[in-house]
Amino acid sequence: MIEDKNQQRTPLSELGEFGLIDHLTKHFEVKHKSTIKGIGDDAAVLDFKSKQIVLTTDMLVENVHFDLSYMPLKHLGYKSVMVNLSDVYAMNANATQITVSIAVSNRFPVEALEELYSGIQTAAAVYGVDVIGGDTTSSTTGLIISVTAVGEVATDDVVYRSGAKPNDLLVVTGDLGGAYMGLQVLEREKEVFKVNPQNQPDLDMYTYIIERQLKPEARKDIVKLLKDLEVKPTSMIDISDGLSSEIIHLCKHSDVGVELYENKIPLDPQVISTCEEFDIDSTTVALNGGEDYELLMTISQDDYPKIKANPNLSVIGFITEKSSGMHLVTRAEAKIPIVAKGWNALNNQE
Ligand code: ADP
Ligand code: MG
Numbered sequence: 200m201i202e203d204k205n206q207q208r209t210p211l212s213e214l215g216e217f218g219l220i221d222h223l224t225k226h227f228e229v230k231h232k233s234t235i236k237g238i239g240d241d242a243a244v245l246d247f248k249s250k251q252i253v254l255t256t257d258m259l260v261e262n263v264h265f266d267l268s269y270m271p272l273k274h275l276g277y278k279s280v281m282v283n284l285s286d287v288y289a290m291n292a293n294a295t296q297i298t299v300s301i302a303v304s305n306r307f308p309v310e311a312l313e314e315l316y317s318g319i320q321t322a323a324a325v326y327g328v329d330v331i332g333g334d335t336t337s338s339t340t341g342l343i344i345s346v347t348a349v350g351e352v353a354t355d356d357v358v359y360r361s362g363a364k365p366n367d368l369l370v371v372t373g374d375l376g377g378a379y380m381g382l383q384v385l386e387r388e389k390e391v392f393k394v395n396p397q398n399q400p401d402l403d404m405y406t407y408i409i410e411r412q413l414k415p416e417a418r419k420d421i422v423k424l425l426k427d428l429e430v431k432p433t434s435m436i437d438i439s440d441g442l443s444s445e446i447i448h449l450c451k452h453s454d455v456g457v458e459l460y461e462n463k464i465p466l467d468p469q470v471i472s473t474c475e476e477f478d479i480d481s482t483t484v485a486l487n488g489g490e491d492y493e494l495l496m497t498i499s500q501d502d503y504p505k506i507k508a509n510p511n512l513s514v515i516g517f518i519t520e521k522s523s524g525m526h527l528v529t530r531a532e533a534k535i536p537i538v539a540k541g542w543n544a545l546n547n548q549e
Contacts, residue, residue: 208308220335222309223316227323227330231295233351234329243331245296250351255286261341268392269385272311274413275344276318282439283348284326284417285492289437291358291422292350296331297323300345302338315344326419356431358496363434363453367497369516370432370506372421374465375442376481379488380473381405381412407469415492421511428505432496443486444539445495447525453497456523459516459537462530486527487540 214222220238229237236244245252259265259279267275280297287294299319303312323330328348388400402409418437425432434453436445442464450457464485474481497518498506506512516528525537 207310209310211303211305211307211309211312214309216335219309219312223312223335224330224333226320229329229331230327231329233295234331237296237329237331238333243296243298245331245349247351249354251292251354251357253287253290253292253350253352253357254347255283255350256345256347257282257286258343258345260343266389267342268389270413272314273318273321276315276320277322278318278413278415279344279346280319280322280326280328280348281415281417281492283346284322284328284419285415285437285439285494287348287350288418288422289358289435289494290350290352291356291425291432291435292352293422294326294328294348294350294417294419296329296349298331298347299333300335300347301333302336302343304338304340304342307342326417356426358432358435360434360436360449360452362432363449363455363497363518364499365455365518365520366500367433367518368500368503368514369446369457369459369495369518370498370512371438371442371465371493371495371515372418372511372513373491373493374467374470375438375491375493376470376474376484376488377408377411377467378415378490378492379412379441379484380470380477380479381408381410382490383477383479384409384473385412405469405473407467408473412490415490417492418494421494424509424511428502428509430498430502430505432498435494435496438489438491438493438495440489441485441487441540442495443537446537447539449495449497450518450521450525453518454521456519456521457516457525457537458519458523458534459525459527461527463513463515465513465515482527482529486537 224238233245233247235246284294384405434449438445461482526534527537
């Protein structure tokens, strides 16, 4: 489906492991003062003075987490950085460094890895993180990418999943369900392409949701926004698996219950129209679709005046005593229990 514009195919063996590492990493520049030594020694050296350090890692496996028939390698590189930075921002921290480890089979030419690394480099530049190392090895099957991200945060600013209190407001950034509906469109086009490779899909009416799937953005801006507004959330988590499962995580870790209002869940018009086209319920998609990489947080009611006018933040419910349970209040004002499905449930992969 995605045309390979780069016709040159240099086999990996031509460069060898060290030549390849050098080739892929030579353009990376170190920007943070905390990076004492980046790529090039046995280990990187970092110095964070009195800050606390957050560290997180995520692995992406071909045909489990991504499908190269519609995921351009450049986007894959970008996204693999985003999924990690999102976890750093969910701690209310500032991302500073990443390492990137890849396992590749020799079906990938050097040019393919250049594409992957151009996406990684773009992400690192846009989000201001130093690439300080990684590992390169061979794989007999698909492509595997593992990114580790490091961030820094003042001790008093760290936000855990565990701090939500009854009466706190439940707040979400951006809008939900876009990445999942983008995936549905891409999967459908893939099937069409299999039958008729000459078919040029017209995806104009899906640009937002496809971008949400192929080029998600981590919410670095929210960490800054919260600081500017002088709001410290009582708890926070990033939405990688879908709203319902993240709400359950927050409630379990905080020992509280929740009431979530269906009519408050933010949805983009393209999500609503595509849900209608696919005959899927948009609330189900917001609750169980994954990969939106928005932030879900709880804030004290006292902070409500500071956030209420902000278009990036939607109040979608409030925290209750644990004994009240976790409920979705529907548009028809019925109360139904929130259950974890994660996004696999929608794909029937469980
Ligand atoms: P070692 O044998 O000590 O593991 P390597 O030869 O694997 O060293 O790596 C040499 C340097 O290149 C190290 O700084 C390592 O972190 C970095 N590096 C290796 N692979 C990658 C990669 N895929 N992306 C970024 N840096 C890498
Ligand atoms: Mg190594």
